Amino acid sequence: MQTRTKFGAMAALLIAAAMFAEPARAQVRNSGASPIALNAVLSDSITLRLSGNAVNFTLVGGSPTNHGSTGITATTTWILRPSVNSLKLYAFFSSSTAALSDGAGHNIPSTDFHISANGGAFTPLTNTVAFGGANAGLQVSSVPIRGNNKTGTNSNVMAFNINLAPLPNLPAGVYTGTLTIQAQAF
Amino acid sequence: MKNARISWAAMVGLAIMLSTSIASAQLNSGAQSIALNATLTESLTLNLSANTVNFTLSAGSPTNAGSAGITATTTWTLAAGRTAVGVYAYFGSATAALTDGTNNIPSSAFYIADNATPSAPLINTVAFGAGSAGLQLANVPITAGNRSGSRTDAMTFNINLSTGSLPLLPASTYTGVLNIQAQATT
Numbered sequence: 424m425q426t427r428t429k430f431g432a433m434a435a436l437l438i439a440a441a442m443f444a445e446p447a448r449a450q451v452r453n454s455g456a457s458p459i460a461l462n463a464v465l466s467d468s469i470t471l472r473l474s475g476n477a478v479n480f481t482l483v484g485g486s487p488t489n490h491g492s493t494g495i496t497a498t499t500t501w502i503l504r505p506s507v508n509s510l511k512l513y514a515f516f517s518s519s520t521a522a523l524s525d526g527a528g529h530n531i532p533s534t535d536f537h538i539s540a541n542g543g544a545f546t547p548l549t550n551t552v553a554f555g556g557a558n559a560g561l562q563v564s565s566v567p568i569r570g571n572n573k574t575g576t577n578s579n580v581m582a583f584n585i586n587l588a589p590l591p592n593l594p595a596g597v598y599t600g601t602l603t604i605q606a607q608a609f
Numbered sequence: 610m611k612n613a614r615i616s617w618a619a620m621v622g623l624a625i626m627l628s629t630s631i632a633s634a635q636l637n638s639g640a641q642s643i644a645l646n647a648t649l650t651e652s653l654t655l656n657l658s659a660n661t662v663n664f665t666l667s668a669g670s671p672t673n674a675g676s677a678g679i680t681a682t683t684t685w686t687l688a689a690g691r692t693a694v695g696v697y698a699y700f701g702s703a704t705a706a707l708t709d710g711t712n713n714i715p716s717s718a719f720y721i722a723d724n725a726t727p728s729a730p731l732i733n734t735v736a737f738g739a740g741s742a743g744l745q746l747a748n749v750p751i752t753a754g755n756r757s758g759s760r761t762d763a764m765t766f767n768i769n770l771s772t773g774s775l776p777l778l779p780a781s782t783y784t785g786v787l788n789i790q791a792q793a794t795t
Contacts, residue, residue, distance in 0.1 A: 469638035480647035484686030484757035495643060503636070523647055527689060531647065554640070585647055594689040594756045595651035602643040609635035 469510070469606050470500045478583055482598075485591040491583035499606045500576045503568055510608045512563040512579055514538055515555025516548060516600065522559065523585075523600035531598055533559040535589055539582040540564060547586075553607045568608065653685045653694070655791045664768050666783075669776035675766035683791045684759040687751055696747040696762055696791045699738025700731060706742065707768075707785035714783055716742040718775055720767040723747070728767055736792045751793070764789075 478491040499512055516522040521530040533556075537545035540563045552560030564579050566572070583602075587593060662675040683696055698721055700706040705713035716739075722728035723746045735743030746762045749755070766787075770778055 467636055469636055471638040471641050473641045473643065476642065477644045477646065480645070482647050482649035484649060484652070489647070491645075497641070499638065506634075507636070523645055525689075529689060536645075553637075583645075587649075592754055592756045592758075593649060594691075595649045595686050596688055598645075598647040598649065600645040600647075602645055603640045604643065605640040606638040607635055608637075 465502065467504050467507075467608075468502050469608055471512075471604060471606050472498045472500075473604060474498075478602075480583075480585050482585060482587060482593075484593065484595070485587055487586045487588040489585040489587060491585075494580055494582045497563070497579045497581060497604050498576065499579075501606075501608060502574045503608050505573065507568045507573070507608045510566040510568055510577070510606060511553070512565075512577070512604065512606045513552045513554055513560055514548060514563050514581070514602060514604050515552055515560035516602060517559065518556045519549070519559035521600075522548070522602075523598040525594070525596035525598050527596070529594055529596060529598075531585060531587075531590065531593070531600070535586045536600075536602075537584040537586060538563065539584070540579050542580070545582075545584050554605050555603065563604070649686065651686060651688045651793075653683070653687070653791055653793050655681055655683045655696070655789060657681055657789060662766055662787075664766075666768060666770060666778075668778065668780075669770055671769045671771040673768040673770060675768075678763055678765040681746070681762040681764065681789045682759060683747075683762070685791075685793060686757045687793050689756070690795050691751045691756070691793045692795060693751055694747075694749040694760075694791055694793050695736060695745055696749075696760070696789070697735045697737055697743055697745050698731060698764070698787060698789050699735055699743035700785065700787060701742070702739050703732075703742035705785075706731065706787075707783040709779075709781035709783050712779055712781060712783075714768060714770075714775065714778065714785070715773075718769045718772065719787070720769060721746070722765045722767070723762050725763070728765070730769075737790050738788065746789075762789075 474496040480489050482489045516533045519533045522533040522536050523531040533548040537547050539545045548561045550560050551557045658680040664673050666673045700716045703716045706716040706719050707714040716731040720728035731744045733743050734740045
């Protein structure tokens with residue numbers, strides 16, 4: 424009888440404990456926060472593409488007008504940092520004295536090689552620019568970079584001319600050279 | 610001591626920031642090249658101010674001037690290595706410079722005065738035409754200073770009917786073709 428009474432009391436205690444324990448299990452339990460570092464890089468870039476890579480000239484001795492066989496369009500595409508203020512496009516030779524040469528000591532200097540950008544006046548490559556030889560370059564264009572064009576594109580249509588008026592005694596021959604186009608943001 | 614370490618670390622950090630800033634101060638596109646190929650073709654042209662000369666002949670007379678003078682304009686653009694330009698007058702035959710089909714006036718009786726110099730008969734073998742039927746009008750040395758150039762030869766003409774059997778030349782119409790031609794030599 425006494426044993427039964429004890430057993431009943433313990434059972435009652437267990438039931439009561441279970442009843443009190445249920446509400447405690449229903450509360451939110453959080454783990455510790457585990458951070459994931461996110462690192463998204465939008466690299467700055469300038470891409471320059473040319474519509475062609477060769478221009479031929481049929482020269483007339485002493486003539487100021489010897490147009491290239493074709494124009495070439497330079498398309499510049501950029502993604503720039505906020506600190507950049509300007510994007511410039513340059514055309515240049517590595518040498519001002521021998522922009523084109525027949526390889527036998529007869530040269531056409533850069534001062535007699537002219538570029539017309541976007542229908543503008545023909546201008547000789549006589550400046551020292553960011554690239555190329557001294558006095559062998561020309562700034563083709565300059566684009567101010569502001570808040571609304573950190574990403575953008577620009578096209579410059581270039582036409583070419585060789586002025587042989589200052590070179591009346593240039594011997595007949597085949598003159599070759601490499602004109603380089605390059606953009607710079609700063 | 611601790612403050613010094615902090616200052617040193619700050620300076621290093623600042624230097625790194627500055628170098629990073631300078632490194633990112635400008636951004637270049639790739640260099641795009643345009644191959645230039647300019648051909649100055651060698652040329653030598655000769656133009657005449659007119660193509661016909663008439664003679665009213667007097668039998669046995671040494672002086673039978675042509676009705677008009679003719680100017681030959683020679684223009685050239687030459688390759689390096691050319692040393693001279695010659696201008697020549699010549700007939701296809703020395704014995705029959707002019708003919709009526711039966712009777713002939715030889716080239717030795719045909720005279721040219723070039724640029725008011727004394728007239729000379731066409732009796733030399735030159736670069737063109739028949740043997741002993743030509744006359745060199747000009748010889749222009751070519752140097753680095755005149756690889757492109759021009760010259761004019763103002764020619765007047767005379768037929769001398771006073772020599773050999775020509776005083777007995779029968780009345781008739783005598784026709785012939787005088788050629789003028791230039792040659793550049795190496």
